[in-house]
Each structure stands twice: as structure tokens, then as C-alpha cells.
Amino acid sequence: MLVNQFLFLAALLFCIGVYGVVARKNAVLVLMSIELILNAVNLNFVAFALHNGNADGHTFALYIIAIAAAEVGVGLGLVLLIFRNRRTISLDDLSEMKG
Amino acid sequence: MVAQNIGFAIIAIIMVIGALRVVTTSNVVHAALWLVVVLAGVAAQYILLAAEFVAITQVLVYIGAVMVLFLFGTMLTRSRIGVNSGLNNSYAKLGIPVAVVLFATMALALSESFGTEKMPTDGSLVSTQQISDQIFGPYLLPFWALSFVLLAAVIGAIVLARKD
Numbered sequence: 001m002l003v004n005q006f007l008f009l010a011a012l013l014f015c016i017g018v019y020g021v022v023a024r025k026n027a028v029l030v031l032m033s034i035e036l037i038l039n040a041v042n043l044n045f046v047a048f049a050l051h052n053g054n055a056d057g058h059t060f061a062l063y064i065i066a067i068a069a070a071e072v073g074v075g076l077g078l079v080l081l082i083f084r085n086r087r088t089i090s091l092d093d094l095s096e097m098k099g
Numbered sequence: 100m101v102a103q104n105i106g107f108a109i110i111a112i113i114m115v116i117g118a119l120r121v122v123t124t125s126n127v128v129h130a131a132l133w134l135v136v137v138l139a140g141v142a143a144q145y146i147l148l149a150a151e152f153v154a155i156t157q158v159l160v161y162i163g164a165v166m167v168l169f170l171f172g173t174m175l176t177r178s179r180i181g182v183n184s185g186l187n188n189s190y191a192k193l194g195i196p197v198a199v200v201l202f203a204t205m206a207l208a209l210s211e212s213f214g215t216e217k218m219p220t221d222g223s224l225v226s227t228q229q230i231s232d233q234i235f236g237p238y239l240l241p242f243w244a245l246s247f248v249l250l251a252a253v254i255g256a257i258v259l260a261r262k263d
């Protein structure tokens with residue numbers, strides 16, 4: 001197995017996630033694209049852990065999984081609050097802070 | 100070695116198709132279900148990389164907990180179950196060049212720096228005991244910070260979502 005095959009797969013997942021964040025309007029789908037990005041980063045960490053032969057990458061992958069779970073919880077709480085107040089979760093409609 | 104590469108290729112193709120469907124499908128529930136495919140593929144890649152503890156955690160936390168959160172979020176925001184054409188921005192096409200240029204840059208950097216370097220095969224595998232020694236040894240401080248972040252997230256989510 002090459003090191004690069006995992007890194008290329010992670011880069012591809014990352015770019016698909018970035019496309020999702022840019023292109024999507026629905027807030028839940030933007031959160032899903034952020035999950036894709038975080039998984040790409042995790043894949044890199046674990047690949048480098050095997051490459052270097054130590055457990056640091058595994059430890060940080062576990063920390064990132066926990067942070068991602070917290071982020072999704074708070075993010076969906078915010079989306080729920082926005083929906084309750086505005087009856088929409090379209091990110092294009094939340095433009096009050098536009099300069 | 101060959102079997103590992105064939106397994107990698109099959110899982111990678113399934114993951115890329117799933118990820119593309121997540122960002123292009125016009126149905127929020129289908130996007131969540133395609134995300135399950137991608138997350139399961141990532142777990143399979145972890146097993147291929149000899150990281151079985153991270154793989155199990157991925158299945159438990161992502162496929163178990165995060166997906167339930169997403170499905171509940173979809174349900175509670177009533178974003179019209181079924182075909183929904185209003186999911187993309189008006190400038191969604193702009194995302195394609197952004198993603199392509201980003202991937203080209205990363206691919207160039209990766210092939211410059213790693214080329215055809217191989218994964219080590221001499222059996223220096225990481226055990227779960229080593230991971231726990233890391234977490235409760237040198238990385239104890241981030242672990243504490245993480246537990247406070249989780250506590251704050253739990254309280255914050257309850258406060259945000261509460262009806263008052």
C-alpha cells in the first residue's frame with residue numbers, strides 16, 4: 001500500500017466537502033458536508049499514524065471524532081432555533097448582517 | 100498486499116460515489132443515508148490502516164449517534180421529505196472550480212512530497228493499550244479540555260433547543 005493512495009482519497013473527500021459547503025443552501029446539508037471534511041482529516045491522521053508507527057494520530061483522530069459529535073449537537077440546536085424563529089433553514093435568507 | 104489494494108480500491112470508489120451523492124442529491128434524507136455509506140467506508144479504511152479502535156469508535160459515534168442527530172434535525176426542521184429542488188445556492192456552480200483547483204493543488208503537493216513511498220510492512224502496529232497510554236499520559240490536558248467542551252455542548256444544545 002502506498003502512503004499517497006490514502007492521502008489522495010482524503011484530499012478528494014475534503015474537496016467534495018468544500019464543494020458541498022459552498023454550493024448548499026440548506027443548513028443541515030452544510031453540516032453534513034462539514035462532516036465529510038472532518039472525516040477526510042481523520043483519514044489523514046490515521047494514515048500518518050501507520051506511516052510513522054506511533055499512536056499520536058489515533059489519539060487525535062479520537063479527539064476529532066468527539067469534537068465533531070459536539071459540533072453537530074450544537075449546530076443542529078442552532079438550526080432548530082433558527083427554524084423556530086424564521087420558519088426556514090435556508091442560509092440565503094439569513095442576511096441581516098450583510099454590510 | 101494485492102488483496103489490500105483491491106479492497107482499498109473498491110471501498111474508495113464506493114466512498115467517492117457516496118460523497119458525490121451527499122453533495123448533489125436533491126433529497127435531504129437520501130443525503131443522510133449516502134453519508135452513512137461514506138462514514139462506513141471511512142471505518143473500513145481505518146481497519147485497512149490497522150486502526151481497529153478508531154474504526155469501532157467511528158461506527159459507534161458517527162453511524163450510531165451523529166446520523167440519528169441528522170435524521171432528527173431533518174425531521175424537526177420539516178425540510179420537506181421528498182424531492183426538494185431548493186437545496187442549492189444560486190452560485191452553486193462556483194463551487195466546482197473551487198473544489199477542482201483545491202484538489203489539483205493538494206494532488207500536486209502530495210505527489211511532490213510522497214511520490215511512491217510505501218506504508219511500512221514490518222508490523223509496528225499500534226495497540227489499543229498504546230492509545231490509552233497516550234490519552235491518559237502526554238495528551239491528558241487536551242482530554243480534560245475535550246470533556247469540558249462536551250459538557251458545554253450538551254448544556255448548550257439543551258439551552259438552545261428548549262422551548263420557553
